[in-house]
Each structure stands twice: as C-alpha cells, then as structure tokens.
Amino acid sequence: MAAPNRPQKASKGSSKGAAKGSTKESFVDLKTQTQAQESVLQYTKLTDIPGGVQRLHDTFHDTQKTHSIQYRLNQLRNVYFKLKDNKEQLAEALVKDFGRVAAETRILELTGCLNEITHIMANLHKWIKPEAVKDLPINMITNPVYIERIPLGVVLVISSFNYPLLVSLSPIVGAIAAGNVVVFKPSESTPHFSQLYTKLLTEALDDDIFFTVNGAIPETTKVLEQKFDKIMYTGNNIVGTIIAKKAAETLTPVILELGGKSPAFVLSDTLDKDLKTIARRIVWGRFTNGGQSCVAVDYVLVHETRKAKLVQEIIGILKDEFYPNITKDNENYTHLIHDRSFGNLKKILEATSGKVVYGGDTDSSSRYISPTVIDNVDWDDSTMKGEIFGPILPILTYSDLKVALKKLTSTHDTPLAQYIFTSGSTSRAKNPEIDTILRTVRSGGTMINDVLMHFALRAAPFGGIGNSGQGAYHGWYTFRQFTHERTTVEQQLWNEFALKSRYPPFTEAKIKLVESSQADYNGRVWFGRTGNVAINGPGALFSTWTGIAGIAALVYYFAGTL
C-alpha cells in the first residue's frame, strides 16, 4: 500500500549550494508565517492517519520483516546516504524556516546525526546478541539463561523544531535498529525542513515500517488516538504533560525530553586570566541557535567577586568576537521560530527589573532579538519565571553558595543541564564547591568548564530528570529504550529428580533443600548486626559459595535424607 502522505517529488537539488552563503532574503516573514507553514508543508489528511498507523501494525505483527538484522542495517544505510547527500538542502530549509545559521545546522546537527547512524550500525551486531545471565542460583546453573532485547512494536516519535534533525533521528534510527516500526511527527514550525525531511526519510525507508504525519494540533491529536507501544516526545513541558496523560489512558510508556532552566555557575575561584574563556563558552551556550537549545545556558549564577569582570568579558565576546556590529541581517545569528516566542521574549524584556547592559534590540518582522545581557537580576525577575529559550542572558550573583543553591532548588529544580566554571580542580573529589553543587542540584547532565557538548556524546545517555524529562537516549541507550529486555530460561527436563523437591507434599528436608539451593547467603552474610557494612560487598563471588553450599545440600539430600 502506498503511504497516504507521501509528499510529491520535489525538485531535487534546487537549492544546492545555497546553505553556505545563505542570506536571510528568503527567510519567512512573520505575517506570512502561518500561511507558509500550511502551503509549504503538506499536512497529512486526518482520515489517512489511522490507516497509516495500522499499516505499520500489520507489518510488525504479520510480516516480522524487522526481525532481520540485515534488513535493519540496510534501512539505516539508506537513511545515512539520504542525509549525507542532502546536507546542504536540509541546512537551507532551516535558513528559510527561522534564519537558522547553516553552519549551526552543519556542526550541531548533521555531523552528529551521521555519526549516530554509523555508531549504531557499527555496534548493532553486539547489541542484539542475547546477554548471558551470570550469577545464577544453584537450581538454574545447568540452564542457559539470557536476556533478549526484543522490539517493542509500533513506536511514535514526536519532535521539536529547535534541533529538528538531531532530536528525531536518533530515536527513529534507534527504534528501527531495535526492530520496531516508526510513526514520526515532525514539528510544523519548520515547514520547509519538515517537508524535505519527510520526503527524504520516506524515500530512504520502507513504507511498511515508516509513516510520517505532518501537521499541527489536530493531526497530532489524531495520531495520539492510535495505539502505540512507546511514545517519545521532545518539546515543551506543557505539551509533554498532554502527551503523558493521553499515553497513560492506554498504559503506553513514554520518553519525555523536555526543557528547563539550566544554570551556569561561575565559582569564586575563577581567575581573571580564565574569565574570557569562560565568558566565551557561556556566550556560545546561550546564543547558539538564537538561544533555542534545550541545554542552553539559561542564566548565570556568578560569585559576587567575579561578576563585574565576567560581565565585561561576556559583552566583549559578543561585541568584538561573535557578532560585531550586529543587525537583524547578521548571517551568523539565528532568529526566533515564531511570533509566539518573539512576543513572550519581548514581554520578558519589557518586564525585567534587571539592567540591560548589552543588546535589547528587536525586530518583529524577522523575529529578531539581538543578543541581550541583563545584569543585577534577582530570583523574582521576569527572566527567572520559566525557561527563556531565546537570546537573553540574565546574570545573578551569589555570596553564599549554599543559600543560592537553596533558592535554585526551591524554584527551578531538576534542570536539564548544569554547568560549573572553575579555575580549580574539575574533579568533584578535589573541589568541594563542585561536590556541593552536584550533590544539591539533580540535573539531566553536567559539564565542568564547558557547555552543550555533552549532548553530542553518542555513547552516553542524554535525558532529563524530574521536570526536565524522563528516559535517556543516544546510541545504545536509544536501542535499550526501544527494546524490551526479555529474560529467557531454557530449563531442562532431565533434572526433574532435583526440581521435584519444590512440589507438594512438603517435608522439612525438601524445604531445606529448596531454601539452600536458592537462598543466596544461607545465613552466612558478610555484615554484622552492628557497625558499618563493608562498602565492597562480595558481589558475584559470594554466589560461588552459595553454589558450593547448594551442591553440599544436594549431596546431603540424595545421600538418603528422604
């Protein structure tokens, strides 16, 4: 069956080469934005959605083609080349959608996405191998016992506009690598990108395992009425709550990748000679992608003795290095995604009781807010109500770290990231202030002396905690998210002579035998009733002794006790 929403073949390569030297000439104007979304992006007909999802259910349950590893790898290979061959067009589409700097698309998204695919392809043969369970009780030591990672079924991926490739590709390819079929809902806020991306993925992937739904709230609502085996949502917390509630109705598990207010601490030990580098990293972490990064530096919390110098350096970096003489036409600076976002940020600027020490210029027609630094901000300021998600950097100072942390955890607990800048040791074992912060603030991720880059690690889990989300992904962790860990025991029939001790009628000897063959410690634990418990417990070694005790019990049993 043909995909209901397969887009018409677009003229291939029409914008080839444009990404490198793009201007904002073709950038969609605010007034025409809503019309542009619907005219550029072909929304999926509501009536096509149930059939499209059902097609994938049928594939998964009836054909079982996704069980073949060869098939999965070939699908991933197709995606790899499709993206690689269309890098410039993808970057150019985002220039049109929100003036996203093409270089940002290349260095922050495209390279990482291709790496994610090759990383999964290179490792899949290891990941799909059943994992032998070690440390078995005596009553199972003769059996093969292993964990199989089986596909979940039909997976729904809903993604956000801000890094539209990065936040969708890892779940899509991870889910396919894990043997699932995927329904994908890209963001309607990037119509040029989503139209092209839909076309490329639809061409690369088998229709039977992949179905894209484009559109806004009605289309997403319709998708959510269908049955899925797991939903992964990336976006804001309000919609995240809607998705989680809807999923709960059918007990569908969810992964939520949400936002948050990620602080950058600048500790009292930072030296004058380091503050320029620190300022540069903070500026990159705030203003990249027009401030629209989930892990952006949302605000700076600097020790009062370092504040003046830090602010001076931040302004210097913005003015002299990153964006000299910035105007709305600057080609290295990304604009805001839509009028709602522009309006919210403008209100924040108008209401702040801090001092705007740099920037503050706006242009509604191109949704531009110049890089803005606000000093003397307190915790009640308009900038501190929620995630800023735009190019505004509030500076808060502290004199007592513990007091600042108390305030932070009582207002913006569980950020997606936290960044700590120090001129001292970067190890929490050697730097007590880092240790205090990390003990107090539970965050999705942490970087010492840098920002953002942890998102790009393909072999480490990325995800939030509490308000910033649930469930982590990337590489192996994505694969795990989209598989069920099924424990399988291959029991033998010949050992019934031993196992029959578990059946009634019970005797004391039978009970003792069963107890000793499965009780791990047989009363001979390595800790006393008082005193400290040894930190290095015996681990698996202890079960060797359990095994020996079990064998002794068996010998005793068959020596004629019964």
Ligand SMILES: NC(=O)c1ccc[n+]([C@@H]2O[C@H](COP(=O)([O-])OP(=O)(O)OC[C@H]3O[C@@H](n4cnc5c(N)ncnc54)[C@H](O)[C@@H]3O)[C@@H](O)[C@H]2O)c1
């Ligand atoms: N944790 C992460 O990995 C991560 C990554 C990127 C972005 N984010 C967060 O996402 C937010 C920005 O994204 P956004 O939400 O503005 O993006 P968005 O507007 O593109 O929306 C995200 C998705 O939700 C859908 N949606 C919108 N309203 C809906 C509704 N009522 N019902 C169902 N679906 C609906 C959209 O169609 C879209 O596909 C920020 O808070 C950012 O921090 C988090």
Ligand SMILES: CC1=C(/C=C/C(C)=C/C=C/C(C)=C/C=C/C=C(C)/C=C/C=C(C)/C=C/C=C(\C)C=O)C(C)(C)CCC1
């Ligand atoms: C080549 C050799 C060397 C030089 C190496 C150099 C100069 C390497 C520089 C690498 C840099 C600067 C890489 C930067 C990468 C940044 C990344 C990947 C950032 C990613 C952030 C992301 C994805 C954020 C995402 C946020 C989201 C999704 C939120 O919504 C030498 C000199 C070392 C010698 C050997 C050869």
